[in-house]
Amino acid sequence: MTPKAVSRDQGRRRTAVLSHLALSLASLVALFPVGWLFFVSLGPDKDDYLHPGRIWSKLTFSNYAFVTQHTHFFSWLGNTALIAFATCVIGVMFAATTGYAVSRMRFPGYKKLMWVLLVTQMFPIAVLIVPMYQILGDLGLIDTYGGLILVYCTTAVPYCAWMLKGYFDSIPIEIDEAGRVDGLTPFGTFFRLILPLARPGLAVAAFYTCLTAWGEVAFASTFMLDDGKYTLAVGLASFVSQHDAQWNYMAATAVLIAIPVSAVFYLVQKHLVTGMTAGATKG
Secondary structure, eight states: OOHHHHHHHHHHHHHHHHHHHHHHHHHHHHHHHHHHHHHHHTOSSTTGGGSGGGGGGGOOSHHHHHHHHHSSHHHHHHHHHHHHHHHHHHHHHHHHHHHHHHHHOOOTTHHHHHHHHHHHTTSOHHHHHHHHHHHHHHHTOTTSHHHHHHHHHHHHHHHHHHHHHHHHHTSOTHHHHHHHHTTOOHHHHIIIIIHHHTHHHHHHHHHHHHHHHHHOOHHHHHHOOSGGGOOHHHHHHTTBOSSOBOHHHHHHHHHHHHHHHHHHHHHHHHHHHHHHHHTTSOO
16 A cells, blocks of 8 residues: 555544544533433432532432422323324414415416515514414414414414425426326326425425424414413423522423424434425425
């Protein structure tokens, strides 16, 4: 082996070692907050987070037992699952049809429609809460699951429509034309040919809408007044009040909240990676 080849081989090894070290460090930085939260949740006292070294001598799962047995945790879990599932189904349906229409059809104002959807994402939640509360109040949807699902869809659909539009652009239009030749209607082409090919993009949109509904606090705490209808995020916030903060219970609840989302992410991660990369190749 020539000296130049040896030098190149050593350079590649150094680059590989540095890359692995950098990725390992980044992984530790990303995982540290999660590990720290779990560690704090094992402390039995609410002030243990101030003295983390003392937790080692009294590790316990009593906080988890309290949260699951003496709070409305499972009620919060059921409410959140219902709202997240409904938001996912309705939001993805509207986002997919909107993205497909803009990707394939050239109707008057189709470009302006997408820009309007983009502009809706520019308003902060603090600006939207008051008018949304007024609208839901007029419709009689305050303190209802339907009202909260409607609000979440208004925030999730614009982003997902943009994302799915880019994904539909990456699907050859010849597939649509072949469906028309076989006698399919535009809706038949969309549901029977395009949607199966767009499963990775739909997985990304579904995960985003579920995540939006799963962890949102501001809208849920404002529009849901009955504590029996709280979502997990609002229930989590109930452990901190003006005069008291039960950080041990809050940490345990946060860990329990993260488990279902982590499981869903693990199941759909392949589709998520494929959908995010494919949707960025065209459009």
